[in-house]
Amino acid sequence: MVVTTADRKSDVQMLLYGFRLRGIDAHAHDKAAGSADRWAILVDPAQAERALASVESVWAAILDTDSARTPDGRCVFCGYDLSGIPDTPGGNLICPECGVNLRSIEARRAWREGRRPRQG
Ligand SMILES: [Zn+2]
Structure with a gap:
């Protein structure tokens, strides 16, 4: 599988x-x-x-990052300031602006590759 x-x-x-x-x-x-x-x-x-x-x-x-965040704590996809945004109980970090789970493998790969995360 x-x-x-x-x-x-x-x-x-x-x-x-x-x-x-x-x-x-x-x-x-x-x-x-x-x-x-x-x-x-x-x-x-x-x-x-x-x-x-x-x-x-x-x-x-x-992927040597734990989340798709800029060094100053912003979402790398939309620039939203993530200060004060907690992880969800499942250990995800959802950007309130664009909805991307910034801790997901897909988000971290997309950031590395300079593209948007693929859905699903
Ligand atoms: Zn965002």
């Missing part, structure tokens, strides 16, 4: 390495150019639960 997707070869290598460090045997399926995320990272269904529990920390090691 697919545990995450990636569009950079370097991310694919880091994801496979991160899963391997956790004892999870993942492999990459190349969906071919043109897909939004070209590679699907797959694991055996027997390891799916562990892989899904690890995916956040595997990506966190690749």
Whole structure:
């Protein structure tokens, strides 16, 4: 089953390495150019639960930020001043202006790549 997707070869290598460090045997399926995320990272269904529990920390090691915030605490997508905005109980940080979860992997990847986060 697919545990995450990636569009950079370097991310694919880091994801496979991160899963391997956790004892999870993942492999990459190349969906071919043109897909939004070209590679699907797959694991055996027997390891799916562990892989899904690890995916956040595997990506966190690749994306060296914990949220898509500027150094002075603004949303990187709309510029909203996030001072005083608490994390939700689930550990998300939702921008009140544009609605993006700034702690999500997708938001952190989008910021790194200079694009808007994809929906869903
Ligand atoms: Zn925003």
